Amino acid sequence: MSAKPYATLHAGKLKSQTAPLSWVVENLFLEAGAGILGGAPKSCKSFFALDLCVAIASGTSCAGAFRVLSPGPTVVLCAEDPHAVISERLSALARARGRELDDLPIEVVVEPVVRLPEGLERLEATIAAFQPRLLLLDPLIRLHRADENSASEMSVILDGLRKLARSSKTAILLVHHSRKAAAGNGGTGLRGSSDLHAFGDSNLYLRKLSQDSALELKIEHRAAAAPAPVRLKLKVDKQVEPFARFEVLDAAHREDPAAKRILELLAKSDAPLSSAALREKLGIRNQTVAEALKLLQTDGRVQRAGRDGWSASAPK
Numbered sequence: 014m015s016a017k018p019y020a021t022l023h024a025g026k027l028k029s030q031t032a033p034l035s036w037v038v039e040n041l042f043l044e045a046g047a048g049i050l051g052g053a054p055k056s057c058k059s060f061f062a063l064d065l066c067v068a069i070a071s072g073t074s075c076a077g078a079f080r081v082l083s084p085g086p087t088v089v090l091c092a093e094d095p096h097a098v099i100s101e102r103l104s105a106l107a108r109a110r111g112r113e114l115d116d117l118p119i120e121v122v123v124e125p126v127v128r129l130p131e132g133l134e135r136l137e138a139t140i141a142a143f144q145p146r147l148l149l150l151d152p153l154i155r156l157h158r159a160d161e162n163s164a165s166e167m168s169v170i171l172d173g174l175r176k177l178a179r180s181s182k183t184a185i186l187l188v189h190h191s192r193k194a195a196a197g198n199g200g201t202g203l204r205g206s207s208d209l210h211a212f213g214d215s216n217l218y219l220r221k222l223s224q225d226s227a228l229e230l231k232i233e234h235r236a237a238a239a240p241a242p243v244r245l246k247l248k249v250d251k252q253v254e255p256f257a258r259f260e261v262l263d264a265a266h267r268e269d270p271a272a273k274r275i276l277e278l279l280a281k282s283d284a285p286l287s288s289a290a291l292r293e294k295l296g297i298r299n300q301t302v303a304e305a306l307k308l309l310q311t312d313g314r315v316q317r318a319g320r321d322g323w324s325a326s327a328p329k
Contacts, residue, residue: 035145037069037184040240041079041215041232044146047171047178047185048213049153051203052324053185056219056248058188060102061294062149064259065186067106069146070117076230076259077308078243085146086118088139090127092155105249105255111271120145129157133173140181150174151188161205171212191218199231200266227262256300257261271297272305276325285322 042048052058052145061076065229068075072084090217091099098120100114107114120143127135130171140148150156159166178185190211191202199218200210210216218231228245244262249255274295279286288296292302306323318324 014064033236034236036085037081037083038065038075039080039082040237041065041075041217042147042184042186043214043234043237044083044184045173045178045182046214048187048215048217049209050186050188050217050219051191051199053191053221056221058219059151060247060257061092061217061219061230061245061259062151062186062188063089063091063099064106064257066147066149067103067110067117070119071107071110071111071112073110076243076245076261078245078259078261083146086120086143087147087149088120088122088143088145089149089151090122090156091149091151092127093152098122098124099256102257108254108298109256109258109301111295111301118143123281127156129170130173132156133177137177137181138178140183145183146173147186147295149186149188151193153189161209164206164208167206167208171208175212200233212228251301253298254298258304271295272308273303275302275305275323276309279315279323279325282324284317285324287321288323291323 026317036042037044037046048059050062065075066087066089067073068081069084069085072081074080089099089103094102103115103119103121107117114250122139130263136148154161157170159170161167173187174187177183190204191199192204199220200216202218203209213233214235216233218233220229220231221227222244226246228247230243230245232239232242246260246262248255248260249257275291278291278294288299288302288306291306294301295302306315310317314326315323316326
C-alpha cells in the first residue's frame with residue numbers, strides 16, 4: 014500500500030486564509046505567541062512580568078513604553094513568591110496607573126503545586142475558563158522535574174506550551190534564569206538546553222546595568238524586527254499607598270498613558286491647569302499626576318505657567 018501524502022495548501026490560498034500577525038503588546042509580545050523572559054537573579058524579571066500582566070488587564074502601556082493593543086484578562090502563576098508578595102506587587106503596579114486591583118481582570122493560580130507536562134491539560138482548562146490574553150508562568154524551573162539540559166525532555170514541555178498558545182490564542186510567557194557569568198546575547202545565556210532559546214516567538218531579556226538599579230530590556234522576535242533596547246528603572250514607593258512603576262530612561266521610548274491624557278487635556282484648554290484640576294478632571298491620583306508632569310517636563314512637552322498652573326509647550 015502506497016503511503017498517504019501529507020496535507021498541503023497552495024501558497025496563495027495559505028496567504029488568503031491566514032490572519033496576519035497581531036500584537037497583544039506592540040513590539041513586545043504577539044497574540045497566541047509563546048516566549049521567555051530571561052535574566053540573571055535580581056534583574057526584576059518577576060516584577061516586569063507582573064507589570065506586563067497589569068498593563069494588559071488595564072489597557073495601559075507596559076513599562077511606560079509599549080502600547081497594549083489587545084487588552085483583556087490575564088492569568089498569573091507565580092510558583093516562588095508568597096501570595097502576600099504577589100498581591101502587594103500587583104496592587105502597587107495597578108495603583109501607579111491610577112487603578113485598583115479589584116477592578117482588573119487578573120486571576121492568580123493559588124494551588125501549591127503545578128507540574129509540567131502533566132499539568133498541561135489543566136492549564137488548558139484554566140485558559141478555557143478565563144479566556145486570558147496572557148498566561149504567565151514564573152519561574153519555569155519550579156514547574157517541572159525534567160533535565161533542563163536535555164533537549165528531548167524539555168521539548169515535551171515546550172512543545173506542549175507552544176501548542177497550547179496556538180490552539181487557545183493565548184500568549185504564554187515563561188520566566189527563566191540565565192546562567193551565571195553568561196557570555197553572548199540574552200538567548201545564548203539562558204540556562205539549559207538551546208531549545209529554550211529557540212522556543213520563543215518573542216523573547217525578552219533583562220540585564221542590570223549598574224548599581225543604581227538601571228536595567229536594559231532586549232527583545233527578540235522570530236517573525237518581526239527587534240526594536241532597539243530600552244533602558245528602564247523600577248521605582249517603588251512604600252508610603253501609605255505603595256505604588257510601583259517602571260520608568261523609561263530613554264525619552265524616545267516613553268509611552269505613559271497618564272502623561273498622554275494630561276497632554277491632550279492641556280492642549281485643549283484655553284488656560285493653564287493646576288495639578289489639582291488635572292487630577293480632578295482625569296480621576297487619577299496626585300502621585301500619578303506628579304510623575305506624569307515630571308516626565309512631560311523632562312521631555313520639554315509641558316511648562317509651568319505661573320506658580321501652580323501647567324500648559325502645553327509650543328511645538329518646536
